Amino acid sequence: MEVDLGKPMGLREKITYRFFWTLAWLAAKSLFRFTTVNKERLPKNTPYILAPVHRSYVDSPLGGLITTQRVRFLGKESIWNNRLGGWFLGILGCFPVQRGTADRAALKACQKVLERGEPLVMFPEGTRQYGPVIEKEKMHSGPAFVAARAGVPLIPLGIAGTDKAMPQGARLIRPSKVFLVVGEPVVPPEFEGRVPRQAVEDLTEKLRNSLQEAYDQAQTLLGNKS
Secondary structure (H helix, E strand, O other): OOOOOOOOOOOHHHHHHHHHHHHHHHHHHHOOEEEEOOOHOOOOOOOOOEEEOOOOOOOOHHHOOOOOOOOEEEEEEHHHHOOHHHHHHHHHHEEOOOHHHOHHHHHHHHHHHHOOOOOEEEOOOOOOOOOOOOOHHOOOOOHHHHHHHHHHEEEEEEEHHHHHHHOOOOOOOOOOEEEEEEOOOOOOOOOOOOOOHHHHHHHHHHHHHHHHHHHHHHHHHHHHOH
């Protein structure tokens, strides 16, 4: 099944995106007083996969605010039942994936996003998790597989403070200090043809280690770890 990625942004869409991005940035800065560390590690004018730690629903929008370049996200297709909501999320970079769609279709859509030269957010832990440790058993291989297929770097993003701003089960966002730390990029080796499963597993483990380092640094800055 084909996933609708929308058309590449024209001038009008770029202006609209920058307007809403600025509003979101101002709101997030007011609520979270967020600080981004090692921002220079983000690739410029080339696609990449941003791989954040996942402890809160707030992680997704904050990930898209560390760069003015539009970053793409996966979203549930049901959100697009509301035309205005779907349009707004589309402008911000979300694209719909139907509930129950095979992982292969979603991964193929992710690869197409990167082939179009756009950065993409993929959470290597999948759903939201608890605690300061990124567990090996909770890591998903999708980001590493897509990065290897597309030949793009994985950029870990440690985020500390969002679990206090919007804990699991909370309906409202609380003002809270947040630190975002861009980790050391993880660059996949080049492959000809099929990507071996072992290579994906090795790349996933390298990503986990780099992400843990970035997450530890973010927690230290926040005062959660010595």
